[in-house]
Amino acid sequence: MINYLGTPMLETDRLVLRKIERSDAQRVFDHWLSDDRVMDNLIKGAHKSVSETIERVTEIVRNYDSKEFCYWAIELKTSGELIGAIDLFNFDSLTENCEVGYSIGYKWWNKGYGTEALRAVIDFGFRQMNIHKISAAHNLDNPASGKIMRKIGMEQEGTIKHMIRNAKNHYKDCAVYGLLQEDYFKNVK
Ligand SMILES: CC(C)(COP(=O)(O)OP(=O)(O)OC[C@H]1O[C@@H](n2cnc3c(N)ncnc32)[C@H](O)[C@@H]1OP(=O)(O)O)[C@@H](O)C(=O)NCCC(=O)NCCS
Numbered sequence: 001m002i003n004y005l006g007t008p009m010l011e012t013d014r015l016v017l018r019k020i021e022r023s024d025a026q027r028v029f030d031h032w033l034s035d036d037r038v039m040d041n042l043i044k045g046a047h048k049s050v051s052e053t054i055e056r057v058t059e060i061v062r063n064y065d066s067k068e069f070c071y072w073a074i075e076l077k078t079s080g081e082l083i084g085a086i087d088l089f090n091f092d093s094l095t096e097n098c099e100v101g102y103s104i105g106y107k108w109w110n111k112g113y114g115t116e117a118l119r120a121v122i123d124f125g126f127r128q129m130n131i132h133k134i135s136a137a138h139n140l141d142n143p144a145s146g147k148i149m150r151k152i153g154m155e156q157e158g159t160i161k162h163m164i165r166n167a168k169n170h171y172k173d174c175a176v177y178g179l180l181q182e183d184y185f186k187n188v189k
Contacts, residue, residue, distance in 0.1 A: 031105035045167025
C-alpha cells in the first residue's frame, strides 16, 4: 500500500525541499511561472499575471490538508532563493504507481539542481511512500529533462506521438520514462 506522508521537508547537499507558502507567490511568478523558456516545456503555459500565480499557490496550499498531496518548493540552502518546484502526482491506488513533475527557474539551469531535487523526491517516493513505479514524460525538444531522468536511473520506455498539446497549441511528441521500486533498490543502497 502507498504510505501517504504529505509533503515533509527533504534536505539534500545544496537544497531544501519544503511546502510552498502563499508568501512565495511573487517569487514563483518571477522565477519560473511567468517564463516561457521554462513553461513552454509544460502543458500549461506561462502565467501572464501574478494573480494567476497567487490563485495557483493558494490552491496548492489548500491541498496540503490532504496527506495524499506531495508538492515541494525547491530552495537553495546558501541564499534561501526559491528556484523551482517538484511534485509527485497521479497516485493510482490499483497499481501504486505515480508520476513526477518538476520546474527549475532558467537562471539556475545546468547547475545540477534539477537532478539533486529529482533524486531526493524519487528516493522519498520509493523508500518512505512505498511507491511501486514512478513515471514521467518530456517533450522530445526538451532533452535536458530526459537527461536528469536518466541520471537518477529512470529508463526510456518509448515515445508517444502528439502526447500533449501545449498552451501555444503545438502538439508535442514525448519520451516516456519510468523506474520500478525494485530496480531502484537494486542500484541504490
Ligand atoms: C529540466 C530541468 C528541470 C532541468 O533542471 P536543471 O537544474 O537544469 O538540471 P541539471 O542541471 O541537474 O541537469 C541538466 C542536464 O541536462 C543537460 N542539458 C541541458 N541542455 C541540454 C540539451 N539541450 N540537450 C541535452 N542535454 C542538455 C545538462 O548538460 C545537464 O546534464 P549534465 O549534468 O550531464 O551536464 C529544467 O531545465 C527545467 O525546469 N526545464 C523547464 C521545465 C521542464 O522541462 N520540466 C520538466 C517537464 S518533463
